[in-house]
Amino acid sequence: MSRTNVPSQIALSDAAILRGQLKHSWLENEVLNISIETVISLWRRGGSNLGVRYAARTRDLQHLTDSLAESFSPARLVDTLEPFSGLSAEDKSAVKAAVHAAYLESSDILALQAPLKVAAAGMEAVLQELSRAWLLLQPGGECAVRAAWEGVCDKAGALIVELERLPKGLELP
Amino acid sequence: MDYFYFDHRGNNSALPWLEELVTLISDGNCSLMRSAPSQPRGKWICFAHTGVGTRQTQRDFETATAPRARFVVLVSSHFLTQQSKCDQVHCLCHPLESVHAHLNNNPEILKRFQQSCDAGAPEWHLLTPHSLTETLVAAYLLRLAQKRGVQVDETKLPEQFTDKVSEEYLKLTGQVAAWPDLTKEDIASAFSAIR
Numbered sequence: 001m002s003r004t005n006v007p008s009q010i011a012l013s014d015a016a017i018l019r020g021q022l023k024h025s026w027l028e029n030e031v032l033n034i035s036i037e038t039v040i041s042l043w044r045r046g047g048s049n050l051g052v053r054y055a056a057r058t059r060d061l062q063h064l065t066d067s068l069a070e071s072f073s074p075a076r077l078v079d080t081l082e083p084f085s086g087l088s089a090e091d092k093s094a095v096k097a098a099v100h101a102a103y104l105e106s107s108d109i110l111a112l113q114a115p116l117k118v119a120a121a122g123m124e125a126v127l128q129e130l131s132r133a134w135l136l137l138q139p140g141g142e143c144a145v146r147a148a149w150e151g152v153c154d155k156a157g158a159l160i161v162e163l164e165r166l167p168k169g170l171e172l173p
Numbered sequence: 174m175d176y177f178y179f180d181h182r183g184n185n186s187a188l189p190w191l192e193e194l195v196t197l198i199s200d201g202n203c204s205l206m207r208s209a210p211s212q213p214r215g216k217w218i219c220f221a222h223t224g225v226g227t228r229q230t231q232r233d234f235e236t237a238t239a240p241r242a243r244f245v246v247l248v249s250s251h252f253l254t255q256q257s258k259c260d261q262v263h264c265l266c267h268p269l270e271s272v273h274a275h276l277n278n279n280p281e282i283l284k285r286f287q288q289s290c291d292a293g294a295p296e297w298h299l300l301t302p303h304s305l306t307e308t309l310v311a312a313y314l315l316r317l318a319q320k321r322g323v324q325v326d327e328t329k330l331p332e333q334f335t336d337k338v339s340e341e342y343l344k345l346t347g348q349v350a351a352w353p354d355l356t357k358e359d360i361a362s363a364f365s366a367i368r
Contacts, residue, residue: 098318102317
């Protein structure tokens, strides 16, 4: 029996969920809402290197950036909507291509990609700096970690601006 | 029924929308639950944003709902893949702003939800904005592709596809429209409501 309602997962899309997790769970909760004193305290105790820990998030970010148009395209629905389940692979592929082309024409998704890449690269650079500073010892280490964390917060702010420009879900062409 | 809202961080950006939503649902009789979740006692429903990496908080809430008159709505897109197995725990994956707008714009649905809470059997589905049916989305995308020259074998579509499209569109909007005349404008507002 086919479902009546479009589940929220279809409307949100994996990319929209990832966008939300990067912006909210990582950049807001794990970066901007963490005080510099907490970071320094973690460094003094020999806690895990935040620059290294956040590398996984930058990989997620890279994945989102690289597949931006495909991830937010309603063409993805063709594979999941029940009424299309009986179509041949060729027919599905043709419908997907047409829907994706219409989406690219009607949206500014590709224009959002370049600034997001720049913001992501900026974040990656400051995280590498933080990662290096984390390995330094006192007395110079603390100043270096403070400076690097400031850079991370700056880039987090810039990245949030770009992530907020992304769609919150799939959009029809 | 007492209404609460909870956020795993007091300064989280989700907090203002949580407060707005629960204030609406409770007619202003709600309060912030400061620690999760042994307090308070009695019958309550709590909208809780527990965040990523706070599984213990989620478990605490699930344990606290053991008495039948306690309910928790876990608010986070993170729970899309971690649906709770507890009967009294509901996972709300929609943006709070959308849910608030949906209830605010539909007082009869809001009232029905409040009544169901008071009766001890919250109708969770009422929190969810109207969704487009799969049939309507499929019909729109198919028509879009056909307008671009794509030909598909329509015998492979579900039986009575055209009738279903009209029927579901009527159910959703109260208007009559027949596929393939369905336009983007016909369904855009409903589609955006579930984003």
